[in-house]
Amino acid sequence: MNMLKKSFLMIGFTLLSVGLFAQSVADAGVKYNDGNTAYNDKDYAAAVDAYTEALNMAKEAGPDADELKSKIEKQLTASYLKKGLSIYKKKDYDGAIAVLEQGYAFADERNDTKYVTKFASVIAQIRGKKGDVLRSEGKLDDAYTEYEMAIEMKPDCVKSFYGEGMVFKEKGNLEAMMEKMNEVVKYGAGNAKMEKTVNAAKANAARALLAKAAEEFNAQNFEEAGKYIDLAATYAPFDEGTMNVFNQFADQVKDVPEMTDAINKAKEVLK
Numbered sequence: 001m002n003m004l005k006k007s008f009l010m011i012g013f014t015l016l017s018v019g020l021f022a023q024s025v026a027d028a029g030v031k032y033n034d035g036n037t038a039y040n041d042k043d044y045a046a047a048v049d050a051y052t053e054a055l056n057m058a059k060e061a062g063p064d065a066d067e068l069k070s071k072i073e074k075q076l077t078a079s080y081l082k083k084g085l086s087i088y089k090k091k092d093y094d095g096a097i098a099v100l101e102q103g104y105a106f107a108d109e110r111n112d113t114k115y116v117t118k119f120a121s122v123i124a125q126i127r128g129k130k131g132d133v134l135r136s137e138g139k140l141d142d143a144y145t146e147y148e149m150a151i152e153m154k155p156d157c158v159k160s161f162y163g164e165g166m167v168f169k170e171k172g173n174l175e176a177m178m179e180k181m182n183e184v185v186k187y188g189a190g191n192a193k194m195e196k197t198v199n200a201a202k203a204n205a206a207r208a209l210l211a212k213a214a215e216e217f218n219a220q221n222f223e224e225a226g227k228y229i230d231l232a233a234t235y236a237p238f239d240e241g242t243m244n245v246f247n248q249f250a251d252q253v254k255d256v257p258e259m260t261d262a263i264n265k266a267k268e269v270l271k
Contacts, residue, residue, distance in 0.1 A: 025065045028057035032072050039075065044083035048099075051076035077107050077115050084122065093130040097123060124154035131163045140167045158188040162197050169208050178231070181205040199239065206235040206242045214249055217259065225253075226262030233266040246270070 035050035055072045058065035080103025088096035100123050107115035131146035144167045150160040165180035184201035188194035213228035229249075238246060246266065253259040 024057055024061035025068065028054045028061060028065055028068055028072070031057060032068060032075075035072070035075060035079070039079055039082075042082075042086075044079050044086055047079040048076065048083055051079055073110060077103060077110075077112060080106060081115070081119065081122070088122075088126055093126055093133075096126055097130075100126070120153045124150040124157045124160065127153070128157060128160040128163060131160065135163060135167060135170075140170060143167055156187040158184055158191070158194045158197055161187065162201050165201060166204065169204060174208055174212060177208060178205060181235075202235040203239050203242050206232045206238060207245055209235075210242075210245050210249055214252075217249075217253060217256075222256065222258035226259060229259075229262045229266050233269040236269050238270060243270070 031050055031054035035047045035054055038044070038046035038050055051072050055069065055076060058069040058072055080099060084096045084100035084103060087099060100119055104116060104119035104123065107119055127146045127150035131143040131150065134140075134143035134146060144164060147157075147160040147163045147167070150157045151164075154160075161180050161183040165177050165184060168174070168177035168180060181201040181204070184194075185198055188198040188201075191198075209228045209232035213225045213232065216222075216225035216228060232246070235242075250263050250267070253263060
């Protein structure tokens with residue numbers, strides 16, 4: 001083959017390649033628009049599928065599709081979140097978590113810290129909700145597992161710490177209960193959105209400890225009873241219901257000298 005023929009052949013290959021890449025970018029653009037249509041129609045499952053296909057096309061098209069690729073990635077990330085939330089609204093916790101974890105991984109791969117944080121928060125919230133359902137069904141170990149996974153995803157997940165505290169309360173492990181309720185107070189204090197959860201943590205911890213104090217008192221273990229009164233007082237101020245529990249107990253033990261110091265000390269704290 002002479003040099004002239006080789007030159008024409010190379011030009012032909014180049015033109016063909018340019019044409020193919022241009023067509024690939026155009027095809028990716030069409031599929032991207034399909035994704036936008038589905039997204040605007042709130043069909044987020046279809047949007048994820050369309051954007052995923054568009055992204056694969058854009059990757060094949062090479063550098064010419066970089067600008068389009070960036071737009072696709074942004075919309076695909078948002079679609080994962082919207083799809084997951086739409087599934088969550090149907091109470092399909094596992095289905096929602098599966099989609100959101102895909103979105104989390106995709107955002108993390110792209111170093112999209114804004115969406116990584118958002119996905120982590122939503123996944124933790126849903127795992128916490130699933131844990132609450134399991135706890136209400138008496139499946140305490142399964143509930144605890146969900147709470148732990150929520151905290152792994154969001155280390156300051158106040159409601160999951162509260163859920164864990166309630167698991168330990170129901171199991172009668174008051175030391176572990178206190179540890180978890182203290183985490184609720186630690187991370188929730190000063191956050192208006194968490195005020196209700198913080199107050200519930202304090203009330204449940206204090207009432208459990210007062211109940212234990214009464215149990216020890218009835219067994220005439222007065223020193224132990226006093227210890228649990230002291231621990232309960234660390235969750236002051238008490239709400240009205242907890243204060244009533246304390247007052248009833250204080251009235252019950254008022255004529256027992258061994259309990260006087262502990263009761264008076266608690267009353268000082270609760271003023």
